[in-house]
Amino acid sequence: MWIEDWAPSAACRQASPDALFVRGAEQNKAKQLCTGCPVRTECLAEALDNQIEWGVWGGMTERERRALLRRRPNASWRAVLEAARESGQKVSANA
Template sequence: MWIEDWAPSAACRQAQPDALFVRGAEQNKAKLVCGGCPVRTECLAEALDNQIEWGVWGGMTERERRALLRRRPGASWRSVLEAAREEQAVPASH
Protein backbone atom coordinates (compact mmCIF):
# COMPACT_ATOMS: atom_id res chain seq x y z
CA MET A 1 0.00 0.00 0.00
CA TRP A 2 1.38 3.40 -0.99
CA ILE A 3 1.38 6.08 1.70
CA GLU A 4 0.68 9.52 0.23
CA ASP A 5 1.51 11.52 3.36
CA TRP A 6 4.66 9.58 4.19
CA ALA A 7 6.76 12.19 6.01
CA PRO A 8 5.10 11.80 9.45
CA SER A 9 5.95 8.08 9.36
CA ALA A 10 9.58 8.52 8.29
CA ALA A 11 12.34 7.13 10.48
CA CYS A 12 14.22 10.43 10.09
CA ARG A 13 11.40 12.62 11.38
CA GLN A 14 13.13 12.90 14.78
CA ALA A 15 16.64 13.32 13.32
CA GLN A 16 18.36 16.62 12.80
CA PRO A 17 17.66 17.57 9.16
CA ASP A 18 21.30 18.51 8.59
CA ALA A 19 22.29 14.92 9.37
CA LEU A 20 20.76 13.81 6.05
CA PHE A 21 22.44 16.53 4.00
CA VAL A 22 26.10 15.59 4.41
CA ARG A 23 28.99 14.75 2.11
CA GLY A 24 31.43 11.87 1.70
CA ALA A 25 31.64 9.10 4.27
CA GLU A 26 29.03 10.82 6.45
CA GLN A 27 26.45 9.82 3.84
CA ASN A 28 26.86 6.18 4.87
CA LYS A 29 25.83 7.10 8.41
CA ALA A 30 22.86 9.04 7.08
CA LYS A 31 21.79 6.04 4.97
CA LEU A 32 21.64 3.89 8.12
CA VAL A 33 18.69 5.97 9.32
CA CYS A 34 16.78 4.82 6.23
CA GLY A 35 17.48 1.12 6.77
CA GLY A 36 14.32 0.16 8.63
CA CYS A 37 12.16 3.06 7.57
CA PRO A 38 8.57 2.03 6.79
CA VAL A 39 8.23 4.72 4.09
CA ARG A 40 11.65 4.43 2.47
CA THR A 41 10.16 3.66 -0.95
CA GLU A 42 7.80 6.65 -0.88
CA CYS A 43 10.67 8.92 0.15
CA LEU A 44 12.88 7.64 -2.66
CA ALA A 45 10.10 8.06 -5.23
CA GLU A 46 9.57 11.65 -4.05
CA ALA A 47 13.24 12.47 -4.52
CA LEU A 48 13.48 10.79 -7.93
CA ASP A 49 10.22 12.16 -9.36
CA ASN A 50 11.12 15.68 -8.22
CA GLN A 51 14.82 15.32 -9.08
CA ILE A 52 15.88 16.46 -5.64
CA GLU A 53 19.60 17.01 -5.91
CA TRP A 54 20.77 17.18 -2.29
CA GLY A 55 20.76 14.85 0.66
CA VAL A 56 20.05 11.22 1.40
CA TRP A 57 16.50 10.26 0.44
CA GLY A 58 15.08 6.76 0.62
CA GLY A 59 18.49 5.41 1.52
CA MET A 60 20.20 6.74 -1.59
CA THR A 61 22.76 9.49 -2.08
CA GLU A 62 22.61 12.15 -4.77
CA ARG A 63 25.06 10.18 -6.91
CA GLU A 64 23.04 6.96 -6.61
CA ARG A 65 19.82 8.74 -7.54
CA ARG A 66 21.44 10.45 -10.53
CA ALA A 67 22.53 7.04 -11.81
CA LEU A 68 18.94 5.77 -11.63
CA LEU A 69 17.62 8.87 -13.36
CA ARG A 70 20.12 8.39 -16.21
CA ARG A 71 19.03 4.76 -16.66
CA ARG A 72 15.33 5.61 -16.88
CA PRO A 73 14.87 9.22 -17.93
CA GLY A 74 11.28 10.39 -17.79
CA ALA A 75 10.12 7.43 -15.70
CA SER A 76 7.43 7.82 -13.08
CA TRP A 77 9.46 6.52 -10.18
CA ARG A 78 6.41 6.19 -8.01
CA SER A 79 4.95 3.78 -10.58
CA VAL A 80 8.23 1.90 -10.97
CA LEU A 81 8.80 1.52 -7.22
CA GLU A 82 5.16 0.77 -6.43
CA ALA A 83 5.13 -2.03 -9.03
CA ALA A 84 8.41 -3.43 -7.67
CA ARG A 85 7.00 -3.42 -4.14
CA GLU A 86 3.87 -5.26 -5.28
CA GLU A 87 5.97 -7.88 -7.09
CA GLN A 88 7.95 -8.53 -3.92
CA ALA A 89 4.77 -8.85 -1.86
CA VAL A 90 3.34 -11.59 -4.10
CA PRO A 91 4.58 -15.02 -3.00
CA ALA A 92 6.22 -17.01 -5.77
CA SER A 93 4.11 -19.92 -6.95
CA HIS A 94 5.81 -23.29 -7.31
Protein backbone atom coordinates in the same frame (compact mmCIF):
# COMPACT_ATOMS: atom_id res chain seq x y z
CA MET B 1 -0.09 0.14 0.09
CA TRP B 2 1.24 3.55 -0.93
CA ILE B 3 1.28 6.26 1.74
CA GLU B 4 0.57 9.68 0.24
CA ASP B 5 1.43 11.73 3.34
CA TRP B 6 4.60 9.80 4.15
CA ALA B 7 6.75 12.43 5.90
CA PRO B 8 5.13 12.10 9.38
CA SER B 9 5.92 8.37 9.33
CA ALA B 10 9.57 8.76 8.27
CA ALA B 11 12.24 7.23 10.50
CA CYS B 12 14.31 10.42 10.14
CA ARG B 13 11.60 12.78 11.37
CA GLN B 14 13.29 13.02 14.78
CA ALA B 15 16.79 13.49 13.32
CA SER B 16 18.37 16.82 12.56
CA PRO B 17 17.83 17.71 8.90
CA ASP B 18 21.55 18.41 8.67
CA ALA B 19 22.20 14.70 9.30
CA LEU B 20 20.74 13.87 5.87
CA PHE B 21 22.62 16.53 3.92
CA VAL B 22 26.23 15.44 4.35
CA ARG B 23 29.12 14.51 2.08
CA GLY B 24 31.49 11.60 1.64
CA ALA B 25 31.59 8.81 4.20
CA GLU B 26 29.04 10.62 6.35
CA GLN B 27 26.44 9.68 3.74
CA ASN B 28 26.71 6.04 4.83
CA LYS B 29 25.68 7.07 8.33
CA ALA B 30 22.81 9.07 6.92
CA LYS B 31 21.67 6.08 4.85
CA GLN B 32 21.50 4.01 8.04
CA LEU B 33 18.66 6.26 9.23
CA CYS B 34 16.65 4.90 6.29
CA THR B 35 17.16 1.25 7.20
CA GLY B 36 13.83 -0.18 8.22
CA CYS B 37 11.96 3.06 7.54
CA PRO B 38 8.30 2.27 6.80
CA VAL B 39 8.09 4.94 4.10
CA ARG B 40 11.49 4.56 2.49
CA THR B 41 9.99 3.79 -0.92
CA GLU B 42 7.69 6.82 -0.87
CA CYS B 43 10.59 9.06 0.16
CA LEU B 44 12.79 7.76 -2.66
CA ALA B 45 10.00 8.17 -5.23
CA GLU B 46 9.51 11.78 -4.07
CA ALA B 47 13.19 12.56 -4.56
CA LEU B 48 13.40 10.86 -7.97
CA ASP B 49 10.15 12.23 -9.39
CA ASN B 50 11.08 15.76 -8.29
CA GLN B 51 14.76 15.36 -9.17
CA ILE B 52 15.90 16.48 -5.74
CA GLU B 53 19.63 16.92 -6.06
CA TRP B 54 20.86 17.09 -2.48
CA GLY B 55 20.81 14.83 0.53
CA VAL B 56 20.01 11.23 1.31
CA TRP B 57 16.43 10.33 0.39
CA GLY B 58 14.94 6.87 0.62
CA GLY B 59 18.32 5.41 1.50
CA MET B 60 20.06 6.69 -1.63
CA THR B 61 22.68 9.35 -2.11
CA GLU B 62 22.65 12.00 -4.83
CA ARG B 63 25.01 9.91 -6.95
CA GLU B 64 22.87 6.78 -6.62
CA ARG B 65 19.73 8.69 -7.57
CA ARG B 66 21.44 10.29 -10.57
CA ALA B 67 22.37 6.80 -11.82
CA LEU B 68 18.72 5.74 -11.67
CA LEU B 69 17.58 8.91 -13.40
CA ARG B 70 20.08 8.35 -16.23
CA ARG B 71 18.78 4.82 -16.76
CA ARG B 72 15.13 5.88 -16.87
CA PRO B 73 14.93 9.62 -17.47
CA ASN B 74 11.20 9.71 -18.21
CA ALA B 75 9.99 7.18 -15.64
CA SER B 76 7.29 7.77 -13.10
CA TRP B 77 9.35 6.62 -10.16
CA ARG B 78 6.33 6.25 -7.97
CA ALA B 79 4.93 3.73 -10.46
CA VAL B 80 8.28 1.94 -10.84
CA LEU B 81 8.91 1.68 -7.11
CA GLU B 82 5.35 0.78 -6.25
CA ALA B 83 5.39 -2.06 -8.81
CA ALA B 84 8.79 -3.25 -7.58
CA ARG B 85 7.58 -3.28 -3.99
CA GLU B 86 4.47 -5.25 -4.93
CA SER B 87 6.51 -7.83 -6.82
CA GLY B 88 9.18 -8.03 -4.10
CA GLN B 89 11.94 -6.71 -6.33
CA LYS B 90 14.68 -4.34 -5.26
CA VAL B 91 15.56 -1.29 -7.34
CA SER B 92 19.30 -0.77 -7.50
CA ALA B 93 21.39 2.02 -8.95
CA ASN B 94 23.89 -0.60 -10.13
CA ALA B 95 21.49 -2.94 -11.92
